[in-house]
Amino acid sequence: MGIEFIYPEFEVVRDRDRCIACRVCERQCSNEVHSYSPVRGVMISDESKCVNCQRCVSLCPTRALKIVKSNCRLRENANWQDETVKEIYKQANSGGVLLSSMGNPKPLPVYWDKILINASQVTNPPIDPLREPMETKVFLGKKPSAVRRDSEGKLDFSISPQIELAMPVMFSAMSYGSISYNAHASLARAATELGILYNTGEGGLHEDFYKYGSNTIVQVASGRFGVHEDYLEAGAAIEIKMGQGAKPGIGGHLPGTKIVGDVSRTRMIPEGSDAISPAPHHDIYSIEDLRQLVYSLKEATEYKKPVIVKVAAVHNIAAIASGIARSGADIIAIDGFRGGPGAAPPRLRDNVGIPIELALASVDQRLRDEGIRNNVSLVAGGSIRSASDVIKAVALGADACYIATAALLALGCHLCRTCQSGKCNWGIATQRPDLVKRLNPDIGSERLINLMSAWRHEIMEIMGGMGINSIEALRGNRLMLRGVGLNEKELGILGISHAGE
Amino acid sequence: MKRVYVNEEWCLGCRLCEYNCAFANSGLGDMVLALKDRKIFPRIHVEGNDSITFAVSCRHCTDPICQKSCIAGAISKADGVVRIDRSKCVGCLTCVLVCPYGALSPGEDGIMQKCELCLENACGAPACVTGCPNKAIVYEERSDPE
Numbered sequence: 001m002g003i004e005f006i007y008p009e010f011e012v013v014r015d016r017d018r019c020i021a022c023r024v025c026e027r028q029c030s031n032e033v034h035s036y037s038p039v040r041g042v043m044i045s046d047e048s049k050c051v052n053c054q055r056c057v058s059l060c061p062t063r064a065l066k067i068v069k070s071n072c073r074l075r076e077n078a079n080w081q082d083e084t085v086k087e088i089y090k091q092a093n094s095g096g097v098l099l100s101s102m103g104n105p106k107p108l109p110v111y112w113d114k115i116l117i118n119a120s121q122v123t124n125p126p127i128d129p130l131r132e133p134m135e136t137k138v139f140l141g142k143k144p145s146a147v148r149r150d151s152e153g154k155l156d157f158s159i160s161p162q163i164e165l166a167m168p169v170m171f172s173a174m175s176y177g178s179i180s181y182n183a184h185a186s187l188a189r190a191a192t193e194l195g196i197l198y199n200t201g202e203g204g205l206h207e208d209f210y211k212y213g214s215n216t217i218v219q220v221a222s223g224r225f226g227v228h229e230d231y232l233e234a235g236a237a238i239e240i241k242m243g244q245g246a247k248p249g250i251g252g253h254l255p256g257t258k259i260v261g262d263v264s265r266t267r268m269i270p271e272g273s274d275a276i277s278p279a280p281h282h283d284i285y286s287i288e289d290l291r292q293l294v295y296s297l298k299e300a301t302e303y304k305k306p307v308i309v310k311v312a313a314v315h316n317i318a319a320i321a322s323g324i325a326r327s328g329a330d331i332i333a334i335d336g337f338r339g340g341p342g343a344a345p346p347r348l349r350d351n352v353g354i355p356i357e358l359a360l361a362s363v364d365q366r367l368r369d370e371g372i373r374n375n376v377s378l379v380a381g382g383s384i385r386s387a388s389d390v391i392k393a394v395a396l397g398a399d400a401c402y403i404a405t406a407a408l409l410a411l412g413c414h415l416c417r418t419c420q421s422g423k424c425n426w427g428i429a430t431q432r433p434d435l436v437k438r439l440n441p442d443i444g445s446e447r448l449i450n451l452m453s454a455w456r457h458e459i460m461e462i463m464g465g466m467g468i469n470s471i472e473a474l475r476g477n478r479l480m481l482r483g484v485g486l487n488e489k490e491l492g493i494l495g496i497s498h499a500g501e
Numbered sequence: 502m503k504r505v506y507v508n509e510e511w512c513l514g515c516r517l518c519e520y521n522c523a524f525a526n527s528g529l530g531d532m533v534l535a536l537k538d539r540k541i542f543p544r545i546h547v548e549g550n551d552s553i554t555f556a557v558s559c560r561h562c563t564d565p566i567c568q569k570s571c572i573a574g575a576i577s578k579a580d581g582v583v584r585i586d587r588s589k590c591v592g593c594l595t596c597v598l599v600c601p602y603g604a605l606s607p608g609e610d611g612i613m614q615k616c617e618l619c620l621e622n623a624c625g626a627p628a629c630v631t632g633c634p635n636k637a638i639v640y641e642e643r644s645d646p647e
Contacts, residue, residue, distance in 0.1 A: 020536040022520045059634055061520055062532050440511045440635045
């Protein structure tokens with residue numbers, strides 16, 4: 001206490017009239033906020049440990065609890081805001097880099113919210129998806145740019161390996177280690193049921209999940225954790241992760257305390273050793289180097305699986321994507337700056353990278369201009385929050401979207417942004433067995449399936465409204481979009497007109 | 502017939518089932534009114550230790566030993582449900598002695614009570630099942646009853 005004291009961020013408000021002292025909150029809080037005072041016969045709380053994950057609020061049977069932001073504030077100052085000052089206090093105490101989790105919480109522009117979708121009126125009929133066929137299926141991979149014939153003039157039907165998706169959404173990379181076994185099980189089961197894919201992230205593939213291989217993207221990242229021949233063979237596609245939207249330009253660090261048991265075996269590193277993914281791939285310093293890795297992976301899997309290259313959306317993304325499209329990769333995944341990490345320094349998360357909307361539009365345009373758009377499919381990620389975001393992304397040129405935060409929310413995540421503590425009360429970002437069991441994959445996979453089915457219905461409704469009956473006809477169809485409150489430059493990059501034009 | 506089964510793999514030991522049970526059988530419409538500042542007498546009990554927990558309630562045995570042992574003839578079985586006629590119970594605790602699951606216990610009034618699958622109260626379905634946050638307690642038909 002004293003100079004290093006920072007007043008707790010949240011207050012635990014307990015309605016004494018309602019609290020029946022059942023102690024459910026106490027048993028459910030891994031941060032040990034709640035306790036029972038036998039002397040007073042009431043529940044008490046230590047709000048300094050509270051991260052506002054809402055587990056106690058959700059399970060309290062009498063709704064006696066709520067968590068509110070503390071109003072103990074420093075003197076108001078528009079420049080030196082409360083949070084800014086407290087971060088300085090924290091760093092003055094610790095001498096360390098600040099650490100947080102999940103996506104960028106800053107009020108930076110969300111372009112999805114400034115883009116509006118068209119609908120048909122009079123001159124072209126809308127389509128009712130309940131009465132007429134509506135196609136949401138997409139194929140990701142290299143597409144032929146011309147009709148090809150063999151020496152006898154017969155059509156050549158051969159095509160590069162493709163991923164088939166029942167709807168243009170996939171669960172993006174979250175490693176086993178950063179999230180729990182049960183979270184992975186939920187994602188794998190839901191992806192299989194939905195006919196879409198989930199992504200292992202850089203943690204290898206647990207032996208129990210090889211059976212979901214045809215709905216799995218296996219990732220190869222800079223640490224090469226868990227990569228071996230069977231792993232590459234197991235997936236429907238292989239993803240080379242060059243960067244991630246929340247922390248472009250830096251690697252990853254899963255602390256040794258989380259490298260236990262199955263996580264250690266799956267990552268193929270000793271128990272208790274830190275899993276450090278370097279910032280660069282040490283064998284990739286150019287597009288030519290990337291091409292070598294792309295073809296090494298293709299060679300290892302007999303050219304049967306598409307290779308995805310995932311990059312963070314940064315300033316020169318269009319030129320970078322152009323290079324990747326010439327590297328032999330089949331799919332480019334672009335991760336915008338609002339993507340959620342399992343742990344990232346907030347300085348990077350909040351200040352590095354560019355919005356996915358602008359990155360996606362500029363990449364799609366660049367690849368079209370250069371006549372290489374058919375070389376690759378584009379996957380957009382980094383805070384796709386709803387079916388309308390998916391529609392807008394597809395109209396800006398995406399073949400499919402990656403979602404992760406939305407999927408975790410379906411699994412119970414309440415966005416408390418403290419994944420790095422490993423004490424996730426919802427059983428998602430933790431390896432503690434007593435917490436992991438809180439996520440029952442029967443419930444988790446069902447909720448993911450519900451969410452994706454709901455989005456698919458909405459996608460069909462919105463497409464029908466536009467008079468479009470297949471995702472293929474929507475892709476890159478920027479005439480279906482209008483901007484509101486955007487300047488000429490922004491509209492130019494997005495390649496859309498302003499509302500009213 | 503449908504029975505209450507416990508999947509200990511998913512039991513969190515939160516004890517919500519005990520409180521939901523006590524509330525369901527209180528006959529009151531408000532949990533605060535029913536349970537606040539009172540000792541609760543649930544018909545389901547969470548047992549276990551630091552590494553495992555599970556809820557235990559009446560198994561509604563095929564051949565209930567509690568029924569055989571009841572000196573007052575208060576326990577009977579009909580339609581697969583073992584019930585207790587609390588007006589006949591003399592409180593001798595023999596059923597407590599013989600039940601291998603510890604499924605019977607005295608209520609607030611000292612008279613024995615047990616899980617009757619919420620068929621006797623206003624719930625309609627076992628309250629422990631509907632209130633379980635992790636589907637650790639389920640109410641379902643299984644082909645191979647114990």
